[in-house]
Amino acid sequence: MNLPDVRTRSLRRGSNLPHVADFNASVVLGAVRRAPEGIARTEISEQTGLTVQTVSNITRRLLSEGLLIEGGRVTGSPGKPRTLLRINAPGRFAIGMHVDPAVLTYVLLNLDGTIIAKSRVRNPSDISHEELVEVSSSEVESLISSSGIERRRITGLGIASPGPIDTRLGIVVDPPHLKGWKRVHLRQDLQEATGLPVILDKDVTAAAVAERWAGAAAESADFLFLYLGTGLGMGMVINDIVVRGSSGNAGDIGHIITGQGTTVCTCGQRGCHGQAECVGVICSPVTLVSQAIERGIMAPSPSLPAGEALTRFPELCDLASRGSAEAKAILDHAALRLGESLSQVCNLMDPELVVVGGPAWTPAADHYLPRLRQSVQSQSVAGDIHQLRLVGTSIGDDVAAVGAGCLVLDSIYSARPDSLMVS
Amino acid sequence: MNLPDVRTRSLRRGSNLPHVADFNASVVLGAVRRAPEGIARTEISEQTGLTVQTVSNITRRLLSEGLLIEGGRVTGSPGKPRTLLRINAPGRFAIGMHVDPAVLTYVLLNLDGTIIAKSRVRNPSDISHEELVEVSSSEVESLISSSGIERRRITGLGIASPGPIDTRLGIVVDPPHLKGWKRVHLRQDLQEATGLPVILDKDVTAAAVAERWAGAAAESADFLFLYLGTGLGMGMVINDIVVRGSSGNAGDIGHIITGQGTTVCTCGQRGCHGQAECVGVICSPVTLVSQAIERGIMAPSPSLPAGEALTRFPELCDLASRGSAEAKAILDHAALRLGESLSQVCNLMDPELVVVGGPAWTPAADHYLPRLRQSVQSQSVAGDIHQLRLVGTSIGDDVAAVGAGCLVLDSIYSARPDSLMVS
Numbered sequence: 038m039n040l041p042d043v044r045t046r047s048l049r050r051g052s053n054l055p056h057v058a059d060f061n062a063s064v065v066l067g068a069v070r071r072a073p074e075g076i077a078r079t080e081i082s083e084q085t086g087l088t089v090q091t092v093s094n095i096t097r098r099l100l101s102e103g104l105l106i107e108g109g110r111v112t113g114s115p116g117k118p119r120t121l122l123r124i125n126a127p128g129r130f131a132i133g134m135h136v137d138p139a140v141l142t143y144v145l146l147n148l149d150g151t152i153i154a155k156s157r158v159r160n161p162s163d164i165s166h167e168e169l170v171e172v173s174s175s176e177v178e179s180l181i182s183s184s185g186i187e188r189r190r191i192t193g194l195g196i197a198s199p200g201p202i203d204t205r206l207g208i209v210v211d212p213p214h215l216k217g218w219k220r221v222h223l224r225q226d227l228q229e230a231t232g233l234p235v236i237l238d239k240d241v242t243a244a245a246v247a248e249r250w251a252g253a254a255a256e257s258a259d260f261l262f263l264y265l266g267t268g269l270g271m272g273m274v275i276n277d278i279v280v281r282g283s284s285g286n287a288g289d290i291g292h293i294i295t296g297q298g299t300t301v302c303t304c305g306q307r308g309c310h311g312q313a314e315c316v317g318v319i320c321s322p323v324t325l326v327s328q329a330i331e332r333g334i335m336a337p338s339p340s341l342p343a344g345e346a347l348t349r350f351p352e353l354c355d356l357a358s359r360g361s362a363e364a365k366a367i368l369d370h371a372a373l374r375l376g377e378s379l380s381q382v383c384n385l386m387d388p389e390l391v392v393v394g395g396p397a398w399t400p401a402a403d404h405y406l407p408r409l410r411q412s413v414q415s416q417s418v419a420g421d422i423h424q425l426r427l428v429g430t431s432i433g434d435d436v437a438a439v440g441a442g443c444l445v446l447d448s449i450y451s452a453r454p455d456s457l458m459v460s
Numbered sequence: 461m462n463l464p465d466v467r468t469r470s471l472r473r474g475s476n477l478p479h480v481a482d483f484n485a486s487v488v489l490g491a492v493r494r495a496p497e498g499i500a501r502t503e504i505s506e507q508t509g510l511t512v513q514t515v516s517n518i519t520r521r522l523l524s525e526g527l528l529i530e531g532g533r534v535t536g537s538p539g540k541p542r543t544l545l546r547i548n549a550p551g552r553f554a555i556g557m558h559v560d561p562a563v564l565t566y567v568l569l570n571l572d573g574t575i576i577a578k579s580r581v582r583n584p585s586d587i588s589h590e591e592l593v594e595v596s597s598s599e600v601e602s603l604i605s606s607s608g609i610e611r612r613r614i615t616g617l618g619i620a621s622p623g624p625i626d627t628r629l630g631i632v633v634d635p636p637h638l639k640g641w642k643r644v645h646l647r648q649d650l651q652e653a654t655g656l657p658v659i660l661d662k663d664v665t666a667a668a669v670a671e672r673w674a675g676a677a678a679e680s681a682d683f684l685f686l687y688l689g690t691g692l693g694m695g696m697v698i699n700d701i702v703v704r705g706s707s708g709n710a711g712d713i714g715h716i717i718t719g720q721g722t723t724v725c726t727c728g729q730r731g732c733h734g735q736a737e738c739v740g741v742i743c744s745p746v747t748l749v750s751q752a753i754e755r756g757i758m759a760p761s762p763s764l765p766a767g768e769a770l771t772r773f774p775e776l777c778d779l780a781s782r783g784s785a786e787a788k789a790i791l792d793h794a795a796l797r798l799g800e801s802l803s804q805v806c807n808l809m810d811p812e813l814v815v816v817g818g819p820a821w822t823p824a825a826d827h828y829l830p831r832l833r834q835s836v837q838s839q840s841v842a843g844d845i846h847q848l849r850l851v852g853t854s855i856g857d858d859v860a861a862v863g864a865g866c867l868v869l870d871s872i873y874s875a876r877p878d879s880l881m882v883s
Contacts, residue, residue, distance in 0.1 A: 049491070049681075049700070051484040051510035052880065054477065060880075061474040068472070086882035087474035203845050210844055258472075259706035271808065275705070277472070278877075280698055282810020283682035286842040287698075289807040294717050294800065377717065382808065384712040385694065387705020419709040421633055422626050454701075454877030457475065457483075459509035 040193050040234045040448045050458035058095075061087060063452035065095045066104060066124075070149065071255055075109050075121030096122055103128040104148070104450075124149050130190050132177055132233070133442030135197045135240060135435070136160070136169070136209070136223075137396075138267050139344025142435055143176045145184055146442040148450075150251025154180050155435070160344075166221045174230035192449055193234040195441035196223055197243035200270070204285030207237045236444050240264065241288045242281060243440030244394060244430075245272025250443040250451075252432045253392045260390035262430075263379060264437070265397035267343040268317050271382060272440075278454065279447075290382060291317025295374040316378040320371045322350040322397050329353045334363045351400035358403065368404045375405070376412025383425060384418045394430025395437070402429050463616050463657045463871045473881035481518075484510060486875035488518045489527060489547075493572065494678055498532050498544030519545055526551040527571070527873075547572050553613050555600055555656070556865030558620045558663060558858070559583070559592070559632070559646075560819075561690050562767025565858055566599045568607055569865040573674025577603050578858070583767075589644045597653035615872055616657040618864035619646055620666035623693070627708030630660045659867050663687065664711045665704060666863030667817060667853075668695025673866040673874075675855045676815045683813035685853075686802060687860070688820035690766040691740055694805060695863075701877065702870075713805060714740025718797040739801040743794045745773040745820050752776045755786045774823035781826065791827045798828070799835025806848060807841045817853025818860070825852050 068081045078096060082089045099105040106128075109121040126147045135142040137160060145154040156176050164172075177194060199212035207224025228235040238246075245262035248254040254262070254274065262272035271288040273280035280287050295316045318324055323346040329335040334356055335349065356364035383391065391413060393405070410427040417425050430436050491504045501519060505512045522528040529551075532544040549570045558565040560583060568577040579599050587595075600617060622635035630647025647660040661669075668685035671677040677685070677697065685695035694711040696703040703710050718739045741747055746769040752758040757779055758772065779787035806814065814836060816828070833850045840848050853859050 049487060049508065049875070051487045051508045051514070052475075052480045053510075053514075054480070057475045057477070057480055057880075064472060064474045085472065085474045087476075091474065091476075201842050201845060275698070275703055275710075276701060276878075278699060278701065280703075280809070282698070282842070283812040284810055284842045284845045286845065287808065287810040289810075289841040290804075292807060292839070292841075293804050294719060296717060296719055381713075381716050384715060385710060385805065385808070386703070387707055387710040387712075389706040416715070418712040418715075419624050419705070419707050422624060422707045422709065452472070454880070455699075457480075457877070457880055 040236050040445060050460070052457045053459055056457050056459060060452060060457045061085075061091065062095050062099065063450060063456065065092060066099060066450055067452055069105060069122050070124055070250075073123070073149075075123045077111060077119035077121055079119060081122075126151065128190070129192050129446070130186055131192045131442040131445040132180060132194045133197065133243075133438045133440065133444070134173060134177070134194060135243075135438035135441055136199065137240075137344075137437070138199070138212075139347060141169075141172065141176075142438040143173070143180055144435060144438045144442055145180045145186075146439065146446070148446065150247065150439060150443055150446065152435070152439065153186075154184050155438075156180060166218065166223075166226075170223075170226045170230050173227060177231050177233070191233060193236060193445040194227060194231055195243065195444035196227065196235065196237045197240040197437040197441035197444070198223065198237060199268075200239045200241075200289060201286050202237060202239055204237065204281065207235070209237070234445075236448055238281070238441075238444050239270070239272075239285065239288060240266070240437040240440070241270035241272040242279060242285075243272070243444050244436045245274055245392075245440070246279060246447050247432055247436050247440030247443045248272075248392045248394075248430065249274055250447055251439065252430060252436070253428050254390060257390045259386075259388045260392060261382065261386060261388045263391060263393045265320075265393065265395040265401070266437070267347055267397075268321060269375075269395075269397075273386065273388075275386065275388070277452075290378065291315060293317075293378040293381060295319060295377050316374055320375045322346040325367055325371055326350055326353055328367050329356070329364060332363045332367075334361055347396060350397055354400035354404060365404075368401060369408070372405050372408035373412070376409045377416075379409060380413050380416035383413050384416070387419055389423060389425065391425070391427040392430055393427065394432065396434045398429065399434050463659050463868060473883070475880045476882055479880050479882060483875055483880045484508075484514065485518050485522065486873060486879065488515060489522060489873055490875055492528060492545050493547055493673075496546070496572075498546045500534060500542035500544055502542060504545075549574065551613070552615050552869070553607075553609055554615045554865040554868035555603060555617045556620065556666075556861045556863065556867070557596060557600070557617060558666075558861035558864055559622065560663075560767075560860070561622070561635075562770060564592075564595065564599070565861040566596070566603055567858060567861045567865055568603045568609075569674075569862065569869070571869065573670065573862060573866055573869065575858070575862065576609075577607050578861075579603060589641065589646075589649075593646075593649045593653050596650060600654050600656070614656060616659060616868040617650060617654055618666065618867035619650065619658065619660045620663040620860040620864035620867070621646065621660060622691070623662045623664075623712060624709050625660060625662055627660065627704065630658070632660070657868075659871055661704070661864075661867050662693070662695075662708065662711060663689075663860040663863070664693035664695040665702060665708075666695070666867050667859045668697055668815075668863070669702060669870050670855055670859050670863030670866045671695075671815045671817075671853065672697055673870055674862065675853060675859070676851050677813060680813045682809075682811045683815060684805065684809060684811045686814060686816045688743075688816065688818040688824070689860075690770055690820075691744060692798075692818075692820075696809065696811075698809065698811070700875075713801065714738060716740075716801040716804060718742060718800050739797055743798045745769040748790055748794055749773055749776055751790050752779070752787060755790075757784055757786045770819060773820055777823040777827060788827075791824060792831070795828050795831035796835070799832045800839075802832060803836050803839035806836050807839070810842055812846060812848065814848070814850040815853055816850065817855065819857045821852065822857050
């Protein structure tokens, strides 16, 4: 069994009635998912534009498939009491796996994206591909067996990987922090090792999918997800479609240049001398922790691999919270540069919402949030036309692993335009 | 009569059979459009996944509506000779209008996007909104009457405007080079003045739509359009969907910072001292012509408004072509910075193709093309996975005006996912 191809096909194929039926089922399921308090069939009809009869036929099918449950009745307003529908959260499950240079995270999610079980394995940066496959299939098996869930309810395994990747072949190509990984066929190898359908995507894209499935962006059709971890990256959803680019590698923002020059632009943002550098370097935990060590506010370290820097980054944030002027200055400068780069991307993409998350976000959130919000709002070209909201993730540090599981659920159950097209 | 709303709706509405029929007609029309040599019904069936019977029904309808013509037969290969279908180019027309700070351009296009007639009016930067509406409706009327085309074959008027705009209200909000324009209701006023359905979009988005309707990107589902005019901007098509952002203002890249710092990033691109500035300033004709005047290779000018700088920019390019080392240095530096910024956007969006055009492109093309190509290809994060092509527009200086007309054709005749959804 295979999951649907996550690469969106271009709109050059026709559609037909069976595809419309499946699409409409996804649209109805989506309406129920976005109503955790329950929703009546008549409301679904209003929201989706489908007739009440069509909605009833679809919900009958979704109830029989165990995706929905009936529960609660609403009286009041004229007419007979209406039965509410809800997602049957334990009706389906998915497993997510995040390959981070420092740690491997595995989560078991139910249908509404809630974590049922979780495990972590330290990821030595020199782990071989074969070891990774062995460790991962063993972790996946133990998650399933200890949960007691029937295997047939597990819809698949999602992998969130650092880029670059090749989504067509399911290959991790050559990620900067994973030494010796060259064109690793992770999707196929894990499919064979676990017997589950497997989907592979970039970690930042997975995180954005988590936010729209189970997080802060459930109501938004146009949002960006800024991921702060060992490095940084961007997940994008525009017009309710996940933007993956032509090869699945969209979202690389590490080499956006940030800095301050001498010419004052019409945007009024430049004006002082300064130097320009790639934001992925300037704002990385390695750079920030190194600066703190240089300034003598953190203990020296003989070497500082990316994973260790991420582990020590909360200490720097803690120093800032406890009043260290040096620590504050380091974080302020990072927030300024990060905000500047984020504004550039917002002006390119014109989103209505930015969600920020990832393991380097949690400790820095109090410090970064007001500064990033101020940056994107003050520098927004469309600021007179619509508000641009910026919020922190509600999912926590595991957003990429949760996203990996949500990739599976999203690929099967979300309404996607290409699901309407004959293959 | 109104044109379809260009803002893509989110995928939260259901679909039904009449919508599928219209969508499939657009898919078939698109297949014929992309085959200027003609295409047989069996080939359309293969390309679209629709049955030959469905294709025959649809082409019968499109023939009777005057959108297609039959012409030519192919023999050879086994089976009976097949009749080829082509677009009936004079079957429909659209008018495009480009509001540039320096010049107003009006074009009359046929169904395949070819310019049938054109006019230009100098646009004084202090033109009032009322004068613009009067001039424009008069230009539109004279284009129609002198062409002798029946008015019922004119599908509408498209306006390509500098941003920011409000696509929901059809308003030009407050463009930097059009003094005194604040929240101008251009769509509604021109609709009333001309009696035609009117669509308003950003100039850079219109240019991208031109490239996919009638230009270099007809075969591409994932491409970027870099527009070089008085300012610069980006039009984007991803997954065959025009990316407009939540308010229609996507594509603002003028404030991307470019420059060179001291820290060497993993991308290897930085390494020398330098200053950072917004690319829209650094690479604008005003800046480049001013530099040439400062260096004494172009005649001084008492003042240099953006429109005049654009008019004088070809002189600078000509100097470079004739061997001026100073002129070459100015253009080389601009190409370097432009390439750097373009690479950042390519790494964010992961396109397969970049098309460059606009009035500042034509004179600089010989100089810029190899340098921009080298930049985006050498700095592409996904360079190991797929080739990233960069080409100049095939449409010429009027790409935004042509795009304005193509906006109308695209909104009516292109396959769009939201055309599948019940409204």
